[in-house]
Each structure stands twice: as structure tokens, then as C-alpha cells.
Amino acid sequence: MTNHAAMSQGRGLDLPPLFSDVAIDAAERVHAEACRLASAEAAGTIVHALDGDYPAFAVVLAPEEPLAGARRAFLAGMVALGEAVGAHAPPERAVRFAWPDAILFNEARIGGGRLAWPADCPDDAIPDWLVFSCMLIGSKRAAGDPGLTPETTSLEEEGFEVEDRAVFVEGFARYLMRAFETWSDRGFGVLAHAYREELIPNLSGADQRIDPAGDLLTEDPALLGGWRRDGLAAGLRTPTWLEPATGRPRL
Numbered sequence: 413m414t415n416h417a418a419m420s421q422g423r424g425l426d427l428p429p430l431f432s433d434v435a436i437d438a439a440e441r442v443h444a445e446a447c448r449l450a451s452a453e454a455a456g457t458i459v460h461a462l463d464g465d466y467p468a469f470a471v472v473l474a475p476e477e478p479l480a481g482a483r484r485a486f487l488a489g490m491v492a493l494g495e496a497v498g499a500h501a502p503p504e505r506a507v508r509f510a511w512p513d514a515i516l517f518n519e520a521r522i523g524g525g526r527l528a529w530p531a532d533c534p535d536d537a538i539p540d541w542l543v544f545s546c547m548l549i550g551s552k553r554a555a556g557d558p559g560l561t562p563e564t565t566s567l568e569e570e571g572f573e574v575e576d577r578a579v580f581v582e583g584f585a586r587y588l589m590r591a592f593e594t595w596s597d598r599g600f601g602v603l604a605h606a607y608r609e610e611l612i613p614n615l616s617g618a619d620q621r622i623d624p625a626g627d628l629l630t631e632d633p634a635l636l637g638g639w640r641r642d643g644l645a646a647g648l649r650t651p652t653w654l655e656p657a658t659g660r661p662r663l
Contacts, residue, residue, distance in 0.1 A: 425458075425578050431471075431585050433458045439468035440659030443545040446470035447528050450541040458585065459545075462577040465554060465566075466660050469581045470545030471588065480535040482542060483644060484600060484626035486527040487607045488591040489544035490515070493525055494610055496583035497548070502571045509611050511628050512647035515546075516612065520565035523548035523661060524653030535645075547654075548580070549661050561663040600624060 425433045436445055439461040446459040455474035461467070471489075475482035490509060498507040501517065508516040514524045525546040533539040551568040555561055558569060567574065574580070595603045604622035611628075614620055619631040626644040655662045 425460075426582050427458065427585050428589055430589070431456045431458055433460060433581070435459075436461050439464060439466045439547060442468040442470050442547070443526065443528065443543065446472055446543045446545055450528075450543050452540055455541065458581060460581050462581070465549070465551045466547050467550050467567075467577045467580065468545065468547040469584065470543055471585070473542040473544065475539055475542050477538060478536050479529060479533050479539050480625070480645075482539060483527065483529070483648070484604075485542055485592075486512070486525065486544060486644065486648060487622070487626060488588065488595060488603055489527070489546070490525050491603060491606050491610075492584050492587035492591050493523075493546050495587040496580050497522070499583050500572055500574050500579060505570070507610065509607065510652070511611060511642060512644060513651055514653045515548075517570055518565055521549075521563055521653060521661070522565050522567070522570070524651055526651045526654070527648050546584075547661055549663075550577070552663065555663050564661065564663050600626075 427433060434449070434457060436442065436459060442459050442461050449457055449459065450472045452474045454472045457472045458469055460469035473485055475485065494507045494509065494515060497515065501507060505518050510516055510521070513526060514521050516522060523546060525544060528543040529539045530541065549564055549566040552558060552561060552564065552566045591603055601624070608620065608622050611620065614630055621629050623629050628642040629639045630642070631638060632640045653661050
């Protein structure tokens, strides 16, 4: 993946040199706005909306391989997101993932990521762009009694003492660069292992791993070959954590 500087205006976040930012008002529009701006020339642009109950941000990427392989950038984005959130988390609690796109904290969902690419791009062609976007649950006060939504939590509820949510975006950009450098220097397997290490265990306790295509393999002796495959491409079609009607995380 290659990031190029992009012309944009934003809040002047402290981002690495290859990134620039665009601030908008509505978290629900971050993903769509990043896709609207997306092009090879816009790579490195981060769109963000950090106020309100659901802080969100997205980054435009310029892939260098066909979509079938470039799609694995989603795992790099998730690793970077997990590290950015974990860097500001209360101690002794882990950030985890639920396959393929949800991020958990203290065993409850606190947000998720998604990936977009040009709709007319086949798997064997290099897409002009990718967009990785994410949204976090900042507060659930508007949702009423937390006991009514036990599967989710929030930054507020978990005691994240973050005065300026820009630190999540700034950290994400740096961790994303490191993830891509790791991929380039040491191979995708190292990055896949980093994602797998934070994946919540299968309920059966079966062994799991990420294969070179980015798919999740779960050991299952009842199947021919002994493994069940959950494809990354299929898993990214519909975000597991997103409520389409609201454009916000499901509570």
C-alpha cells in the first residue's frame, strides 16, 4: 500500500507527513464522504467527525495489487485501530476483535471497521482506491439503562480519560504506517498473526488462524480437510456491527 499527500483542509491534526485530514460534522457521513473523495491522488486523506456519541474516521488508501490481495489491508486497519484504542485504554483490559470487523473492549463491542473499494473493480484488477473506516461508541447515555444493551459498551462507560479524541486518529495513522511497513518488510503472515492474537477465541476452543488470502480458518475435524473457511471478502460485504438504518453501531 502506498500513501501520497493529498490537498485538504481540516483541524490540523498531528499526523505523519504522508497524511492530511478533512473534518466533517456528521459521523454517519464519514465513510461515504471518504469514498466520495477517494482516488489514487487522494490517498492519505483522513476524513473524521469526532464529536458526539459516535466518533468516526476513515482513510483513503492506494493499493498496489489486485483487489483479492489488496483487501487484506482491512486487517492492517483493524490492527492499527486496536492499537490506537488500546493506547488510551484503562489498564489491565484488552482490546479484542470479533471476526472480521468488530472491536471489543472488556468483552463488549465498542465499535467496528469496514472497507470499501470501487464497485466495478473485479478481484483480479488493481482498484484505484480503498477506504478503511471505523466508528467507535463514545457514549451510550442516549440509549438508556446500560443493562438493556449488554453486548456493547462505550469509551465513557469504560473510563477512557481522553480529553481530545483526535489522539485516536493520530495514533491510528502512525500504527497504520507501522502495520504496512511490517507487511512490506516481514510479510503478511506477521500482520495476520497480530490480528489473530487479538481475535476472541472460538466458543468450541478450536484452533484458528489467518491464511495468506486473509481468510479465517477454524479447525473442524468433521469437515473434509479439517478446517472451516470464513472468507474475508464475504465477511466484509455487510458490517456485522453497523445498523444500516441509522449509520451508527448497533447497540
